[in-house]
Amino acid sequence: MNPTAYAAIEITRDxxxxxxxxxxxxxxxxxxTRVRCLSFAAxxxxxxxxxxxxxxxxxxEATTWLMMAPVTASAFSQARRCGPH
Structure with missing residues (x-):
């Protein structure tokens, strides 16, 4: 991977x-504030x-490539309401 791309990914992850x-x-x-299946970053x-x-x-798809336990669409919708729009 390109060093610049790798650095950008690391900065974004942090x-x-x-x-x-x-x-x-x-x-x-x-x-x-609570530990849930879907984190703020996810x-x-x-x-x-x-x-x-x-x-x-x-x-x-996301739970597969993020190696997370499966979650419902409703769980994502509820988490989405708590974050940025």
């Missing part, structure tokens, strides 16, 4: 996992993908 970034971009103080990545497929297919 930013998505940063508590300060999460606190600035959540809807309220209670959003993303929800943000799914939003940024902006797929045209059905919501359940997008969530299923």
């Amino acid at each position: 930013l998505l996992n940063s508590a300060d970034f999460k606190n600035r971009h959540r809807v309220n103080d209670q959003a993303f 929800v943000l990545v799914l939003i940024l993908r902006k797929s045209v497929k059905s919501l359940q297919n997008v969530v299923n």
Whole structure:
């Protein structure tokens, strides 16, 4: 992989996992405080993908490549309400 691309990915990963970034971009103080199947970073990545497929297919694909336990489309919709729009 290109060193510049690798550095950009690392910076993005650090930013998505940063508590300060999460606190600035959540809807309220209670959003993303509990440990859930869908983390703030996972929800943000799914939003940024902006797929045209059905919501359940997008969530299923993401849980496969993120190596997460399967979640429902409803769980993603509820988590999406707590984050950036």
